[in-house]
Amino acid sequence: MTDTIAAIATALSPSGIGIIRISGDEAFEVANRIFKAKSGKSILEMSSHTVHYGHIYDEKEIIDEVMVLLMKAPNSFTMEDTVEIDCHGGVYVMNRILQTVLKNGARLSEPGEFTKRAFLNGRIDLTKAEAIMDLIQSKNEAARKNSMTHLKGDLYRKIKALREDIIYEIAFIESALDDPEHISLDGFHERLFEKSLNIIAVIEKLLNSADNGRLIKEGINTVIVGKPNAGKSSFLNLLLGEDRAIVTDIAGTTRDTLEESVYLNGMTLNLIDTAGIRETEDVVEKIGVNKAKEALEKADLMVYIVDSSVSLDKSDREIIALLDMSKTIILLNKSDLDVVVSEEDIKKITGETADFLTISAKEKEGLEAFTILIKEKFFSGQISFDDEVTISSLRQKEALSSALHSMKMVQQSLEDDMPEDFYSIDLMNAYACLGEIIGEEVGEDLVNEIFSKFCMGK
Numbered sequence: 001m002t003d004t005i006a007a008i009a010t011a012l013s014p015s016g017i018g019i020i021r022i023s024g025d026e027a028f029e030v031a032n033r034i035f036k037a038k039s040g041k042s043i044l045e046m047s048s049h050t051v052h053y054g055h056i057y058d059e060k061e062i063i064d065e066v067m068v069l070l071m072k073a074p075n076s077f078t079m080e081d082t083v084e085i086d087c088h089g090g091v092y093v094m095n096r097i098l099q100t101v102l103k104n105g106a107r108l109s110e111p112g113e114f115t116k117r118a119f120l121n122g123r124i125d126l127t128k129a130e131a132i133m134d135l136i137q138s139k140n141e142a143a144r145k146n147s148m149t150h151l152k153g154d155l156y157r158k159i160k161a162l163r164e165d166i167i168y169e170i171a172f173i174e175s176a177l178d179d180p181e182h183i184s185l186d187g188f189h190e191r192l193f194e195k196s197l198n199i200i201a202v203i204e205k206l207l208n209s210a211d212n213g214r215l216i217k218e219g220i221n222t223v224i225v226g227k228p229n230a231g232k233s234s235f236l237n238l239l240l241g242e243d244r245a246i247v248t249d250i251a252g253t254t255r256d257t258l259e260e261s262v263y264l265n266g267m268t269l270n271l272i273d274t275a276g277i278r279e280t281e282d283v284v285e286k287i288g289v290n291k292a293k294e295a296l297e298k299a300d301l302m303v304y305i306v307d308s309s310v311s312l313d314k315s316d317r318e319i320i321a322l323l324d325m326s327k328t329i330i331l332l333n334k335s336d337l338d339v340v341v342s343e344e345d346i347k348k349i350t351g352e353t354a355d356f357l358t359i360s361a362k363e364k365e366g367l368e369a370f371t372i373l374i375k376e377k378f379f380s381g382q383i384s385f386d387d388e389v390t391i392s393s394l395r396q397k398e399a400l401s402s403a404l405h406s407m408k409m410v411q412q413s414l415e416d417d418m419p420e421d422f423y424s425i426d427l428m429n430a431y432a433c434l435g436e437i438i439g440e441e442v443g444e445d446l447v448n449e450i451f452s453k454f455c456m457g458k
Contacts, residue, residue: 001120004030005109006101008094009457015089020097021457023114026105027081028070033104034058035068035085043083048072056085058100064093078114079121112454116447119439126439126450127155130393133454134217139261139268142216146390154389155396158206159438162199162403166431169195173424189414192423196410199430203404206391210400213392215300215378219261219268223295225322226305227315231333234361235305236273239264265371267378269301293322301374302328308358309337312345320349329355329373336360395450399436406430 004024032043037054056063067086076082119129131150138144176183224232239262260271274292302323335358343356359366391397406429413422435441
């Protein structure tokens with residue numbers, strides 16, 4: 001924390017501009033050793049939050065023509081003195097400037113160390129730090145909006161409010177036990193029971209959002225299955241808007257799983273097009289069929305494509321037996337041909353209600369209806385989370401689960417009429433678990449692990 005650190009903050013690829021970031025107590029001194037302003041002024045004489053034109057020197061050699069941005073502590077991202085050098089975006093040029101910075105007193109930053117310092121210096125909490133990384137890695141508009149919700153502090157405020165409610169009750173118990181003559185516990189058990197119910201309701205709502213949060217962040221793992229030549233590859237090409245998969249009239253063309261990601265009206269689908277599932281003696285095709293079955297076990301969404309122009313057979317029954325109907329959308333494909341298979345025919349096999357759509361992948365019909373159905377299936381038709389806090393981190397989910405367990409233990413102790421000390425212990429555990437989410441109850445190892453996943457210059 002006392003070192004002055006530096007790193008390239010932009011991508012290491014040829015571009016119009018590159019940024020080298022320096023942060024720490026000696027950031028201005030380091031920059032002053034290598035930068036000569038056109039104005040002739042020293043960086044040490046310049047005001048905060050100003051931009052200056054000049055050149056970077058390695059001893060007497062000019063390295064590049066640059067703009068330098070100065071930000072004095074505490075008014076910077078890290079709350080430390082910070083300098084950003086905007087140079088030409090060549091990979092060699094950026095590396096040469098970085099090496100010059102390091103040679104003049106800075107050290108290379110660790111991954112995520114700038115954001116880590118912002119956290120340790122109190123500028124951001126841990127939820128905002130994780131939101132920064134999620135924002136950088138966001139794959140779609142829903143993920144971006146959810147990251148911005150966290151970055152605005154909505155999750156932090158919810159967790160902070162829960163912790164304040166809990167610590168108030170802990171303090172009341174401790175005070176009553178220390179001074180029973182002046183602080184009465186009459187009616188406290190009933191009040192604590194109601195308060196714990198409210199806290200549990202908030203935690204459970206956050207936990208219930210975790211699955212949606214994962215789908216928003218990582219995308220919906222979508223497995224496309226069906227018999228050979230049912231139109232799986234044609235449907236994949238329709239989703240992608242290009243001929244990614246080979247389409248022929250020969251059954252069994254797809255021998256392996258084919259994986260792609262597609263952005264579909266605010267959602268990311270991680271598509272897996274599988275080999276047609278059927279009994280086969282072909283060794284290669286048999287491996288593909290087994291891979292299809294393995295992919296189904298990890299699927300968030302199963303898309304079963306049926307050739308509605310061909311009667312159902314034994315293979316259809318075998319495929320249906322592999323499906324989880326709560327996760328399945330059944331597409332009756334080839335509606336442009338004479339249809340011989342209906343929803344009712346399939347329902348006789350499934351024995352339960354499934355989601356059905358009639359499409360024609362060849363004629364590019366049914367994509368809009370498919371998109372709407374996915375939204376209804378996964379997000380109740382809503383893909384905008386501007387006003388909702390959605391958990392998207394496994395770490396946060398685990399901490400919430402532990403807090404929920406502790407709060408339920410409080411309720412159990414109340415129902416069993418246990419001594420107040422028992423309430424206090426479980427309340428403190430819940431308080432600590434919630435503190436892990438925002439970084440107020442977290443060990444150094446966990447902090448290092450979280451920020452090690454960041455890119456170098458962030």
